[in-house]
Amino acid sequence: MEMQNFSHLPNTEADRRKMLEKIGVGSLEELLNNAVPSEIQFAGKLPIPDGLSDVDVQKLLEKLASMNAGSGMKDFIGGGAYDMYVPAAVDEISGRPEFYTAYTPYQPEVSQGTLTAIFEFQSMICGLTGMDVANASMYDGASATAEAAILAIHKTGRKRILYSQGLNPLYLEVVRTYLHGFDAELVPVPIKDGITDVDALKKLADENTACFILQNPNFFGIVEDGTQFDEIIHSSGGLYVVVVADPTSLGILRPPGEYNADVVAGEGQQFGNYLYFGGPYLGFFAAKKEFVRSMPGRIIGATKDVDGRRGFVMVFQTREQHIRRARATSNICTNQQLCALRATVYLALLGAQGFYAISKLLFNRAHYLADKLTEIDGVELLFDAPFFREFAIKLPRKADEIIDELSQVGILAGLNVGKLIPSMDDVLLVAVSDKYGKNDMDEFVVAMRNAL
Missing domain, CATH: 3.90.1150.10 (Aspartate Aminotransferase, domain 1)
Known part of the structure; x- marks a missing residue:
């Protein structure tokens, strides 16, 4: 085997000879023959073309990309x-290695950059939605919606979920999947002329209702009057869940917190993230402070170190891998930090x-x-x-x-x-x-x- 083909490896030929001598073999081939039976070794040369220059690689990739039916449409x-x-600064900042390759910030002493970015994301989501607290992010808007329904089941002890038929049908399928095993009942509230029927909700909301889910703007793009549903659902003892699948609307529309939503779930893909052929996307989850200990995922908070300097740590992580399983609120294993970082940069730029x-x-x-x-x-x-x-x-x-x-x-x-x-x-x-x-x-x- 010709090691000069591996020009990206830092070891010199002299380094390799010393390592081979140390383990008592004369060559890399001898080492491999001792480890891999000859009958399963590949004989010959792989049909891989010679390497290309950076310029030629770029031309090749552009040619391949142009074959995509959606290219330029x-x-x-x-x-x-x-x-x-997506502004160029979003790609530039999110592509920095300290962000791009960072993993879960379990050690705050070496993760202040990532923790700060998450804290800023949470703060921005609270500002947009008008809610008290937000988590570090969810998989996408659909899974965030499903987690909101589960929170309502846990908090109320009820299993009847009302949802507006203006809810994205794909979100509804994810909710139905998440609720499998909960023995929950999903009950549609009809829409009338594109808007959720208030009278129908009055008839359906009862003492068995865990929550009512309203998407605003709804799947058809219609802006709902969120103030109409607050008293109806709360008088029955249920929670009011608002789904914001298009949070750019919050630049001119009233935030859900102002019409007394208990939980807000949504999708943040359009904040500095591309379509990505369908994913990964960026769910967000915000709630009133009283529900903070029932929220899924993780929450980053501000604190001070032993020298009194401001810092950031993971303050809540109600995940079954980290606490007693019976007390876990969700089995979500992570947060979409790179997508959330892009959203944070995008919103900060705007x-x-x-x-x-x-x-x-x-x-x-x-x-x-x-x-x-x-x-x-x-x-x-x-x-x-x-x-x-x-x-x-x-x-x-x-x-x-x-x-x-x-x-x-x-x-x-x-x-x-x-x-x-x-x-x-x-x-x-x-x-x-x-x-x-x-x-x-x-x-x-x-x-x-x-x-x-």
């Missing part, structure tokens, strides 16, 4: 995952005014695009209700046909709602982005008109 798909612009500006931009673009699309014959809004940055339109043809046709001209037209709700196969859920401006939206409208 304009993405108007929403439904919980959004193609948002600041309060920048975040408001992004939210307002998305709101304005969504309403511009909706107005233009509904000028096309046969296209109409599914619901006549206020929306934030995405909206559902009813088409004169099946949505999957339109999606296929527009993909041929470089446009991902939206989410085929029929894939999740079979009765709505002519409904397209469209989301806007800060990446695609007026010209891109006008191009989308022309393509839609031509397809119809």
Whole structure:
């Protein structure tokens, strides 16, 4: 074996000879022959091409990437995952080795950088949601929602979960999976004209109800009036859980804490994270202070060291590997720290005014695009209700046909709602982005008109 092929190894030929002499063998081949039977050794040379220069590697990777059907397409798909612009500073800072390769900060004396970043993330989530406390992050918005339902079961001793039919169907499936074994009952609260039916909730909420789950804005992009549900669910003794699958809405909408939510669960992917072919994503979980000891995951807190200097430590970790299993609130094993770091950098770069500006931009673009699309014959809004940055339109043809046709001209037209709700196969859920401006939206409208 020619060791010069391994130019990345720091040992010199003299170093290798000394090590081989020390263990009593004359060559690396002799060492391997002593350890690996000859009949299972590979004879010959692996069909691996010669190495390339950095420039040639980049060209090759760009060529391979261009073969991706979605490369360069304009993405108007929403439904919980959004193609948002990621500032270069997010990649630069999150890619630093002290963050990129860091593991769980069990030793605070050598983990202050990571612990500080988590503490800042928690603080930002509390600020956005209006809640008292947030954890270090969850796997994604769907699992955070499921953990909120489990918290409600534990706190109330009840097993009846009410949920608005405006909840993302994919989130609902994850909730159903998490609750397997709890003998819990999932009860839908219908929507009326795109908005959760308050009268239906009044009839369904009773002394057996653990919680009511409201997504706001809901799956169809509609903005709900969260103040309508507080008294109803709390008067029955249940908890009020609000899911924020699109937290950019919190730049202009009232935070759940202001309408007395007990728990807020959500998805933070659009904060400095790419679509990543579906993951990893970033769930967040916030609650009133009274529920802090029932929250899943870990919480970082501020403290002082023996010299009185401010520092950060892990103050709660109610995980079954770390405490008595019977007292564990969840079996979540980690937090999405690298994704959470990216979100923290993104939000810090924007600041309060920048975040408001992004939210307002998305709101304005969504309403511009909706107005233009509904000028096309046969296209109409599914619901006549206020929306934030995405909206559902009813088409004169099946949505999957339109999606296929527009993909041929470089446009991902939206989410085929029929894939999740079979009765709505002519409904397209469209989301806007800060990446695609007026010209891109006008191009989308022309393509839609031509397809119809």
